Amino acid sequence: MSYALLFSGQGTQHPAMLPWLADDAVVRGMCAQLGIDDWRGALADPEWAERNSNAQLLLTSLALAAWGQLAPLVPPPAAVAGYSVGELAAFSAAGVIDSGAAAVLAPQRAEAMDRCAAHAPGGLLAVSGLPEQHLDRLRIEAGLELAIRNGNASVVLGGPIAALEEAERTAMAAGAQCTRLRVNVASHTPWMREAAKSFFQTLAQVPFRAPRVVLFSNTGDRMRDANSARTALAAQIAQTVRWDECMENIMARQVRCVLEVGPGQALARMWNQRYSTVPARACDDFRSAAAIAAWLNSHADR
Helix, strand or coil: CCEEEEECCCCCCCCCCCCCCCCCHHHHHHHHHHCCCCHHHHHCCHHHHHCHHHHHHHHHHHHHHHHHHHHHHCCCCCEEEECCCHHHHHHHHCCCCCHHHHHHHHHHHHHHHHHHHHHCCCEEEEEECCCHHHHHHHHHHHCCEEEEEEECCEEEEEECHHHHHHHHHHHHHCCCEEEECCCCCCCCCHHHHHHHHHHHHHHCCCCCCCCCCCEECCCCCECCCHHHHHHHHHHHHHCCEEHHHHHHHHHCCCCCEEEEECCCCHHHHHHHHHCCCCCEEEHHHCCCHHHHHHHHHHHHCC
16 A cells, blocks of 8 residues: 655634544643633634644644544555644654654744744735746745745745735736735744744754654655754744645655645645646545545555
8 A cells, every 4th residue: 555644734724624533632632732622613713723823733733633543544654744834743643753742842833933923924825827937026026935835836925914915916917826824924934044943942852753654844855864854844944845846756656645634625636736647635525534544545555
């Protein structure tokens, strides 16, 4: 069996996500950390759901819970990667850090980023449908940074709110598709340098291990040892996420199918647009862990 696991990033969380997820110890621990009784009810409040400290802990914990409930039903994946904050769950699934450590690190990561944002408020803007050179010119003229590269004509720009608004107006006038992400910091840009430094100091106190499965970081590089994994997990906060390279490297592993763990279908949709011969589905598509396992078994053995 050969399949890849992709862990979703921030911004697509919703009250109906992961409809099959059981209320286990991980979920209950998350609710206790967040001071809530009903996480689905909490997500119905957009202001609460978009708060960095809430979102990063919730997404990490729910991804860990989902994988924990699914893992006994399937063989280990052939490759693992996480999108932005999804790296915390991905590194845990690959055996680099404990699941408990990942849940503790998520709010610490958010806190470091929020401290940066207090001095330099910002956000993220997804832009697609323009030639690569046009996107580069748009970014430079608006004074923004490349936060995420999903493909030649699909990027996420990060920076100050006023600059994002200017870029959005210009891009839409040129025929681009634009979406403001539900994130209130300029993630994966130089505006987050101090957050990356602070988070690295936090990670220095956490035991890391070499991955037990193939693991790709947001730089697109394969993680082979504990030290490189620790460095990459902190550095990505202030560096461009090279998701297109992650997908290319996973495809090179000759996987038969791909499963997105987390809310929504954004990563599965990107994969299917790029690699139509290797199907991708999201956990949000299913009503039970057994149904997910059945789909993986039916495709990954082909």
